[in-house]
Amino acid sequence: MEVTLENGEAIDLTGVDGHPKASAGEGREGTLCSKGMAQLDKTYNPNRITQPYIREDGELRAADWDEAFSYAADRLQEFADEHGPEKFLRYQGYPIGGAWHDTFFQNIYGAPLRVGRKTTCHGPFSDSWAWMAGYGREYPDYRNSEYMIVWGRNVMESFRGQYQPKGVLDAKEKNDATLVCIDPRYTKTAEVADKWIPIEPRTDGALALAMGHVIIEEGLYDEGFVQNWTYGFDEYRDAVEGKTPEWAEEITGVDADVIREIAIGLAESAPRSFAFPWTGLAWQSNGFKNCQNIHALNGLIGSVDREGGTRMWSAGFSLDDPHEKRGIDVPSNHADKPTPDYDDYPFQRHVRDVSHNLVPKAVERGDLRGMVNNWSAPALSGNTEEWLEAMEEMDLVITIDAFWSAVAERADVVFPGASTLEQPFLDTGGDNAYSTNGWATASDAIIEPIGDCREDYLIYKGLAEEMGYGEYFPWDSGKEYYDEQLEAIGLSFDELAEKSYEIVSEVGYEQWREDGFDTETGKFQFDLEPNDSYAALADEMGASTAPEWHPPDDEHYGETTDDEYPLLVSDFFAEQLSRAHCQALPESLEEYADRFGLAYEEYRGNYLHIHPDDAEPRNISTGDMVRVTSPDGEVELMAHVYEGIRPGFTGMVSGFGEDSIQPDGEGANLMDINKERHVEPVSGMTARFHPVEVTPLGGDN
Numbered sequence: 060m061e062v063t064l065e066n067g068e069a070i071d072l073t074g075v076d077g078h079p080k081a082s083a084g085e086g087r088e089g090t091l092c093s094k095g096m097a098q099l100d101k102t103y104n105p106n107r108i109t110q111p112y113i114r115e116d117g118e119l120r121a122a123d124w125d126e127a128f129s130y131a132a133d134r135l136q137e138f139a140d141e142h143g144p145e146k147f148l149r150y151q152g153y154p155i156g157g158a159w160h161d162t163f164f165q166n167i168y169g170a171p172l173r174v175g176r177k178t179t180c181h182g183p184f185s186d187s188w189a190w191m192a193g194y195g196r197e198y199p200d201y202r203n204s205e206y207m208i209v210w211g212r213n214v215m216e217s218f219r220g221q222y223q224p225k226g227v228l229d230a231k232e233k234n235d236a237t238l239v240c241i242d243p244r245y246t247k248t249a250e251v252a253d254k255w256i257p258i259e260p261r262t263d264g265a266l267a268l269a270m271g272h273v274i275i276e277e278g279l280y281d282e283g284f285v286q287n288w289t290y291g292f293d294e295y296r297d298a299v300e301g302k303t304p305e306w307a308e309e310i311t312g313v314d315a316d317v318i319r320e321i322a323i324g325l326a327e328s329a330p331r332s333f334a335f336p337w338t339g340l341a342w343q344s345n346g347f348k349n350c351q352n353i354h355a356l357n358g359l360i361g362s363v364d365r366e367g368g369t370r371m372w373s374a375g376f377s378l379d380d381p382h383e384k385r386g387i388d389v390p391s392n393h394a395d396k397p398t399p400d401y402d403d404y405p406f407q408r409h410v411r412d413v414s415h416n417l418v419p420k421a422v423e424r425g426d427l428r429g430m431v432n433n434w435s436a437p438a439l440s441g442n443t444e445e446w447l448e449a450m451e452e453m454d455l456v457i458t459i460d461a462f463w464s465a466v467a468e469r470a471d472v473v474f475p476g477a478s479t480l481e482q483p484f485l486d487t488g489g490d491n492a493y494s495t496n497g498w499a500t501a502s503d504a505i506i507e508p509i510g511d512c513r514e515d516y517l518i519y520k521g522l523a524e525e526m527g528y529g530e531y532f533p534w535d536s537g538k539e540y541y542d543e544q545l546e547a548i549g550l551s552f553d554e555l556a557e558k559s560y561e562i563v564s565e566v567g568y569e570q571w572r573e574d575g576f577d578t579e580t581g582k583f584q585f586d587l588e589p590n591d592s593y594a595a596l597a598d599e600m601g602a603s604t605a606p607e608w609h610p611p612d613d614e615h616y617g618e619t620t621d622d623e624y625p626l627l628v629s630d631f632f633a634e635q636l637s638r639a640h641c642q643a644l645p646e647s648l649e650e651y652a653d654r655f656g657l658a659y660e661e662y663r664g665n666y667l668h669i670h671p672d673d674a675e676p677r678n679i680s681t682g683d684m685v686r687v688t689s690p691d692g693e694v695e696l697m698a699h700v701y702e703g704i705r706p707g708f709t710g711m712v713s714g715f716g717e718d719s720i721q722p723d724g725e726g727a728n729l730m731d732i733n734k735e736r737h738v739e740p741v742s743g744m745t746a747r748f749h750p751v752e753v754t755p756l757g758g759d760n
C-alpha cells in the first residue's frame with residue numbers, strides 16, 4: 060500500500076498501480092481491500108491493545124516487555140515440565156511472521172499440534188481439489204476467461220479492491236465473457252452477473268452432477284483431456300447417467316432449462332471457462348461432495364490449468380532459508396512428541412492438524428492444556444460455547460492481539476502486535492493479475508509502533524532469547540531476515556519495498572503436460588484408487604469416492620429444517636468488514652450500517668437478512684430485534700428484510716456478538732449455536748448451516 064504521511068502520522072492509504080494483487084495488471088490502477096484499508100483505523104483506534112499484559116492473582120495487568128517476556132518464558136517452561144509441549148496448541152490466522160511462530164512454538168518449543176486453517180476456511184474445497192488434481196489451490200484465470208461460474212464465492216465483494224473482481228470486469232468487457240453467480244443471496248457479485256441462480260442452499264452437488272450429465276449427453280466434454288489426462292471417467296459417466304436437469308430441478312430449485320443453458324455455456328467456452336466453488340460451499344456438512352462434483356466439471360471440460368480456466372497457480376520460485384544460509388540447524392522438537400489418537404473421529408486421522416471444533420474435546424480429554432494464538436479469533440469460528448469453556452480450562456493461554464478478543468480476555472499473557480503500517484512485511488505468491496507470473500511484494504514500516512506495540516519478529520525473538528534459544532533468532536529485525544530470504548531473487552528488502560512489487564517468475568499453462576498430476580494415478584481423478592487414504596476415509600464415513608450427491612441428512616451431512624425449525628441460517632462476509640477483525644472499528648461499522656440504510660448510532664451489530672415471505676408471517680420488519688433459535692441455543696440481532704435472499708434461507712455477517720472485538724458486544728455470533736458435531740465429516744471443517752426459527756423480540760427497539 061501507499062501511505063500518505065502528515066507530520067509523522069499516516070492519514071491515507073491507497074493501492075499501488077500495477078500491483079499483481081491490487082490491480083488488473085501492468086499500468087492499471089491499484090486499490091486496497093477492506094482489510095488493507097482498515098489498517099489505518101486499526102492502528103490509531105483508541106481501544107487497541109498497546110502494551111503487554113500478564114495475569115497476576117487472577118487479573119490481567121499491564122506490564123513492560125521485559126516483565127512480559129520473562130513471565131511468559133517461566134510459564135512456558137513450567138507448562139513443558141508439567142504437561143509436555145505436546146499439550147500446547149498452536150493457533151494462528153494469516154499473521155505477519157507465521158514462519159517465526161512455527162520456528163519458535165513448533166520447532167523449538169516442540170508443540171506438534173495446531174488447528175488446521177483448512178478446518179476454518181476452505182477444507183472441503185481444497186481437500187477435494189487436492190485429491191482430484193494433486194494440489195491444494197486452484198484459482199481462476201479470470202481476465203482471460205469467457206465463461207465464469209462463481210459458485211458460493213462472492214468475488215466482487217469478498218475480493219473487492221483486488222485483482223479478482225477487476226479480472227472479472229475485464230473479462231466481461233474485453234472477452235464479452237458471461238458471469239454466472241450461483242448463490243442463494245443477491246450479492247454484489249449477483250449484481251454484475253449475467254445470470255444469478257439463487258439455489259437452494261447445500262444442493263450444489265446435485266446441480267453440478269446434472270451439468271455433467273448435460274455436457275456428456277451433448278458430447279461437449281474435452282475428449283482429449285479426458286482420455287489422456289483423467290482417471291475414473293467411466294465411473295463419473297455412470298454416476299451422472301440418471302442425473303438429468305429435471306432430477307436436479309427438484310432438489311435445487313433451479314429450472315431444468317437454466318441447468319442446460321449454463322452447462323452448455325460452460326462447455327462451449329472451454330477451455331476458457333471454469334466453475335469455481337469457495338467458502339459458501341466449504342462451510343457445508345456435505346461440502347466435500349458438493350465441491351468434488353463442481354471440480355469434476357473443470358476436468359470434464361478440460362479447463363484445468365489452461366488460459367481462461369482454473370490455474371494451478373504456484374509462485375514458480377522460492378525464497379532462501381536464512382537459517383540454512385547461516386548454517387543454523389533448527390531442531391524439530393515437535394517431531395517425536397506423542398499426539399492423541401481420535402479413533403472416534405475418522406477425519407482427524409486424515410487432516411494433519413486438529414479440527415477447530417474438536418479442540419474443546421481435546422481439552423476435556425486432557426490432550427490439550429494450553430495454547431498460543433496470533434491474529435485469530437477462534438471463539439468466533441465455530442463451537443463458541445465449548446471453546447470459551449476450553450480456554451478457561453487451559454493452564455496457559457498466550458496471545459498476540461490487537462483488541463480485547465475472547466482469547467485476549469482469557470489469556471495469561473497478551474502481547475500487543477504491530478499493524479502492517481508499523482512493521483516490515485514480505486510476501487510471495489502465484490495467484491494474481493499477471494496470469495503466468497509469480498510475484499514478490501514488500502512494504503516497510505512507515506510509522507513507529509503506537510504505544511508499546513512491537514513487530515511480530517521481535518516478539519518471537521524476545522521469547523526465544525528469554526528461554527535460552529536466542530541462537531535461532533540472530534537477526535536484529537524482521538527486515539534483516541527478509542533481506543536474507545530475498546537474496547534468492549537478487550533484491551534487498553529496501554529495494555523491493557521501494558518498488559513495492561516484483562514480477563519474478565514465469566509459470567506457463569498446462570503444467571500437467573510435463574509432470575502429470577501429483578495424484579495417486581498421475582492424472583486428474585474423477586474417482587479414487589481404492590487404496591488411496593481418502594478412499595479409506597470415505598469408506599469409513601459411509602461415503603463412496605465416486606462422484607455422488609449427498610443430501611443433508613441429519614446424521615452426517617448436516618441438519619435439516621422441520622416444522623419447529625423451518626428456516627435455515629448461515630453466515631458470510633461483508634465488504635466493509637474483514638472476518639472478525641474490523642468489528643472494533645467505528646469507521647467500518649458505520650459504513651456497514653449505511654449500506655443497509657440503518658442507523659449506526661442506534662445499533663452497531665450485524666443484521667439478520669430475511670426474505671419478506673418469511674418476515675411478514677412472523678411480524679418482522681427491518682429494524683426489529685429478533686431471536687434466532689435452534690435446537691442448540693439462540694442469538695439475538697436486528698432484522699433486515701429484503702428480497703435478495705432466498706425464501707427459507709436467512710443469514711448474517713460473522714464476527715459479532717459479546718465474544719467479538721465489537722466494543723459493545725452488539726450483534727450475534729452464529730457460532731453460539733454451533734457445536735462440536737457441526738463439522739464436515741471428511742475434512743473436519745466447521746459447518747455453519749443450522750435449522751432455526753426466528754421470532755420478533757417485541758418491545759420498543
Ligand SMILES: Nc1nc2c(c(=O)[nH]1)N[C@H]1C(S)=C(S)[C@@H](COP(=O)(O)OP(=O)(O)OC[C@H]3O[C@@H](n4cnc5c(=O)[nH]c(N)nc54)[C@H](O)[C@@H]3O)O[C@H]1N2
Binds near residue numbers: 243337631637
Ligand atoms: N470484505 C471481506 N473480504 C474478505 C473476507 C472478509 O471477511 N471480508 N474474508 C476473506 C477470506 S478469509 C475468505 S476465505 C474469502 C471468502 O470469500 P467468499 O467465498 O465470497 O465468502 P462468503 O461470504 O463466506 O461467501 C460465500 C457466499 O456463498 C453463499 N452461499 C451460502 N450458502 C450457499 C450454498 O449453499 N450454495 C451456494 N452456491 N452459495 C452459498 C453466501 O450467500 C455468500 O455470498 O473472503 C476473503 N475476503
Ligand SMILES: Nc1nc2c(c(=O)[nH]1)N[C@H]1C(S)=C(S)[C@@H](COP(=O)(O)OP(=O)(O)OC[C@H]3O[C@@H](n4cnc5c(=O)[nH]c(N)nc54)[C@H](O)[C@@H]3O)O[C@H]1N2
Binds near residue numbers: 459630631632713730
Ligand atoms: N462464524 C464464522 N466464522 C468464520 C468464518 C465465517 O464465515 N463464519 N470464516 C472463516 C474464514 S474463511 C477464515 S480464513 C477464518 C479466519 O479467522 P481468524 O484466523 O480468526 O482471523 P480474523 O478473524 O481475521 O482474526 C481476528 C483477530 O485478529 C486480531 N487482530 C487484528 N489486527 C491484528 C494485528 O495487527 N495483529 C495481531 N496480532 N492481531 C490482530 C483481532 O483482534 C481479532 O481478534 O475465520 C473463519 N471463521
Ligand SMILES: [Mo]
Binds near residue numbers: 179180181
Ligand atoms: Mo478464509
